[in-house]
Amino acid sequence: MNTTSRTALRPQPRQAPAAANPYAGQHRRRLLRADLLTVVAWASVAAAVALWLADGGASGFATAAGAFTAAGIVAGLAGMDLVLLMLLLAARLPVIDATVGHDRALQFHRKLGKPSLYLLLAHGVLLAIGYGLAEGLNPVSEAVSLWVLVPDMWLAFVSLALFVAVVVTSLAAVRRRFPYEFWYGVHLLTYAAVLTSLPHQFSVGGLFAAGTWQRWYWLAACIATGAALLHYRVLEPLVATFRHGLRVSRVVAAGHCAVSIEMTGRHVDELAGSGGRFFIWRFLTPGQWWHPHPFSLSAEPVQMDADGGGRLRITVRNLGRGSASLARLRTGTRVAVEGPYGVFSTAARSRRHVVMVGAGIGITPIRALLERTPFAPGDATVILRGHDSSGLYLADEILDLCQRRGAALFHLTGRRPPGVDTWQPEAEARAGYRLASYAPRLADADVYVCGPAGWARNVLDDARRAGVREEQLHYERFDW
Known part of the structure; x- marks a missing residue:
């Protein structure tokens, strides 16, 4: 397990011969x-x-x-x-x-x-x-x-x-x-x-x-x-809305300008196993019911009783008037749900190795993907990017998941170098690090990227320069 914030990268040990590709x-x-x-x-x-x-x-x-x-x-x-x-x-x-x-x-x-x-x-x-x-x-x-x-x-x-x-x-x-x-x-x-x-x-x-x-x-x-x-x-x-009967159970702070919305409902296990796929949520209040919000789960649903009752969670950041109003949701608010959608999940896998790169609130789908996608210890690398530690949303949960599942984890914090179009902080960019520096088997891995469009484009370009083929790149905007 490697956790770094502008620290030197250690040479990777020689890897065992690759097993057959199950995907x-x-x-x-x-x-x-x-x-x-x-x-x-x-x-x-x-x-x-x-x-x-x-x-x-x-x-x-x-x-x-x-x-x-x-x-x-x-x-x-x-x-x-x-x-x-x-x-x-x-x-x-x-x-x-x-x-x-x-x-x-x-x-x-x-x-x-x-x-x-x-x-x-x-x-x-x-x-x-x-x-x-x-x-x-x-x-x-x-x-x-x-x-x-x-x-x-x-x-x-x-x-x-x-x-x-x-x-x-x-x-x-x-x-x-x-x-x-x-x-x-x-x-x-x-x-x-x-x-x-x-x-x-x-x-x-x-x-x-x-x-x-x-x-x-x-x-x-x-x-x-x-x-x-x-x-x-x-x-x-x-x-789906009537079957699951979701209601907001509580809204809690989840970092800088972000909240986690926890919901309870019936048969929530049917919404599990989606990895980073996203749902479209409508919170049925007078000013919100018609406004769709595309968010991935930030934690897998948890079954609480034998009758099918359970809870699930999404984590959202204040990025505008619509998302800002979600921090004021009342307990008991009914929730309409659609999905899951997208292939930001194991369904898109083509290789045994996997690299997951997230920035800001885009870390949320990475956390969900990390929890569900199959990989052997040593076959996964997770890279989280933020201006500072407060922008590494759900970092403690991701650290725990990486420790339990045997994934390498890197925290990259700090400002970008002025005048340089890069996805990395200034120290790493000037030191000449590339995406392959963190994941030596990058060319033979599926790469999942979630974050702001310009930043994600730089990550994907870096991966292409390292020999990653288009079929191995997975970047999906969560949209309506």
Whole structure:
């Protein structure tokens, strides 16, 4: 056991020959699922266009007006398919969450936002040009004519405006200008945008005529997406909330600007074994019930009686108005719970060795992961980073876990060197230490990182320079 705060690192003893990797099969299955999901996603876009072509869509390219109209239809089909994929990525489907993780699924969700919007904009513009050429009208006049004369078409314009609002407010530069509450409310417009886009697809023209494969495909796609959202975003959280019946039992100080919220409830053992995976909590008070808080457990649930009663704990830091209000929660407050989510857990393991690096309140998931992830004595390294000892949250508990489980522990405290982009304190950075200095078997280890985004990026870059492959790096923002 090594504990250091700016102290010299001792040479590591020669290691015994490596044993067989128990996580190789699990890792291969995750990669296979990821490939299959990718194929299914792109195949859905191809199928949408292929069904249209099979139904005689290619004949529209014979004239200039028909070519613009046909191109607009293809853009609309592809754009709407991408929108449905975006909704599925945000639906918290277990197969997606267990394969790529909640954070990466939301990254893909955001990346699809602009392409889907561009395709839908192209859909409207190209159709206005194509219909206008056929009727001898300019695109603006044709758009006005469609709005006024064609039933359900006005809903398509409303839908497009809603999609524009959602994508624009999702841009990082715009999102930072508004409070979370505003952005969250606007983002719910995605569902309104999809609903208002559906009527014109089935009522205008003969594109999805009754009895065609296209109609059945889009009906199945829309119904399946809606059912997934309803089940995983609404029904499952409601069932979990009523089943566990969680209530706040006490709120206690847990270090600088941080508190631990302890809760009691029923069947809490079912929430165990999640490692660093996170839950979404809603504290059912008048000013909090609608505000989701993504936090990992900071200790495994403890069963207190034979009837299923138990307690669990999360640890949070004052990082804004929402989290600050949690320190004032009253005993007995009811708690709604969703999850667990993400792959910041043993489910992501690909190697026998493991390195866990946490900073600030990001130490909390590291503590949970340390408690549950399997490793033999000597196969794990834990690195905690803080400006000073008060920023090493749950340090005593982690020290005890490392001593009992045989993990190497390093405390790194102090300010970063001025003008140097590093994740380490000044003394260690100037001494030339790297991540591999603390974990000599780094290149053959899974690396879990949790902390502020810029700091975490430096840790991950350090690991890559040491030869760690992307599949071994696990960094997940706990997000909505």
